[in-house]
Amino acid sequence: MQTPTVLNNRYRVIRILAAGGFGETFLAEDTQMPSGRRCLIKKLKPVANNPQIYQLVQERFRREAAILEELGDGCNQIPKLYAYFVENDEFFLVQEYIEGETLQQKLQQGLLSEASVKEIIISILPILDYVHSKRIVHRDIKPDNILIRHADSKPVLIDFGAVKETMGTVMTASGNSSRSIVIGTPGFMPSEQLAGRPVFSSDIYSLGLTAIYLLTGKFPQQLEIDPATGDLLWRQYALSVTPSFAAFLDKAIASHARDRFATAKEMLESLQHSVTPIPPTISVSTPTVVSPPPAPVPPQQPTVVSTPPAPVPHQHSYSQPPTQPRQGMRDWQKAIIIGSVIGTFVVSGLWLIRGQSSQQPESTTTVTQTTPSPTSSASTPPSSNTQANSSRTESNSSTNTPNNIQPSPTPSISTSSEPVSSNSSEQQENTPVITPTKTAVEETTITQEQAKELINNWLIAKRVMFAPPYDFQPANELTTGEEYVNVAGSDGSINSLKKDGHYYKYGLQRIDSVDEFSANANQAAITVKVTEDRTLYDRNGKVVPSQTDFKTRVVRYNLQLVDNKWKIASKTNFTD
Incomplete structure (x- = not known):
């Protein structure tokens, strides 16, 4: 249905500001x-056109409008609600x-x-506190x-998510109402919100990621994740940020x-305590500030020392180290005994080394053989990329193992087998470097989850x-071949949009x-x-209505490995 130029016999529409899955937004005059x-003026439309739930949506809409009115009246950094x-x-x-x-x-x-x-x-946190x-819970801070x-x-906080959730009300098979959508923006919302259980700290999470985006220019989905902890790795993109603010x-x-x-x-x-000097009286109410200064109670230090290592036989020696007249031996006696023990170990070590060198001359020969190799001590890690490249090239050219593997192993790997070859014919079978080649191929193989993450x-x-800013860098990092030409070429999408002054805005x-x-x-x-x-x-x-929609498409992406990085080479849209 086309929106009339005058709404509710009062508001004259000047122009459309935005349009999306939940409705349209207009600039109007009263x-x-x-x-x-x-x-x-925001025109909202329910996702389900069902007369059974219309009354329920209407009631919820009235309730959410009342909440927006209360919020706008109580804080001048939240838009006021004039009417609904x-x-x-x-x-x-x-x-x-x-x-x-x-x-x-x-x-x-x-x-x-x-x-x-x-x-x-x-400036934003007092609004959130209110x-x-x-x-x-706002649920869509970005x-x-x-x-x-x-x-x-x-700063003014806009677009609360509660009304959107009301528009997502649907009727289940059992006849009960249900909220069918999760409100929030992917990347900016935490896991508990994604599961439909937002809490107050969900907004704090979104605000933190918004701050990181302003510092780095990177959307959360563009940041790597620590596989051990699940933490986002963003600091390398904001090296000028102080450690305290990063923490x-x-x-x-x-x-x-x-x-x-x-x-x-x-x-x-x-944040305020980290920006301004902290008065001494505030340290009691802020536990995190107590740790930086030195121990506040020096007289109690001797009693604390006894607890960390706690070697039981010598606990009494921590109390007064300078005065121990009741010990059986004096200091000079201890020095003689300790010196004798050290001397015995030194002499014994020299004797063992001399004996081993005289009994095993072959080991010396083995060492001299491996020494000329420039990478013999750490050959595997540095050569992993080279092996990956060579093994990939080989797999494309031929599958004959004896001829192809012969030139590919690095000298550092083959020299480790040479001394053994003169002693055992069984170990000589391990000379072809087959295992590293397989590992390199496995490293270049993309999984379904990795492909999904790329998309x-x-x-x-x-x-x-x-x-704007019509950034070409993502196209360089994520596309190649035909797709790169379509996106970042001279007649590609980026240049065409920039030339015409057009731009896309994305919601879900x-x-x-x-x-x-x-x-x-x-x-x-x-x-x-x-x-x-x-x-x-x-x-x-x-x-531009012809290029504006909210729909589900089926798309096939063809991916290609280029310089050890998977990229989108082309795509086919089966829906449009």
């Missing part, structure tokens, strides 16, 4: 206000229109400094949902909610390639399932179902 006050209404079975929110730019738009001017990011966090005091207001340069952010984005800051207030106090990184990269991006996967040597293919919410804007900020 014709019943003398000033013709501008406002923001239902028209033609569609739901509308009328909110305060705030002129400013989002953090996503601000980043297009360049990465933010640590001081700027701290300032933003310090929202959480109302027992509400760079697009924090607006820097032009009037006072203060602060690491705590905010901890995988488990119990390891993060418990509240926004605690997070704010921790996920590609989806996220579209946010910075197909919108999700891989729903993997329908097919295969991998062979340096090629692989994966077919996935991808759900994506995308909106194309022209140079005037108007939506």
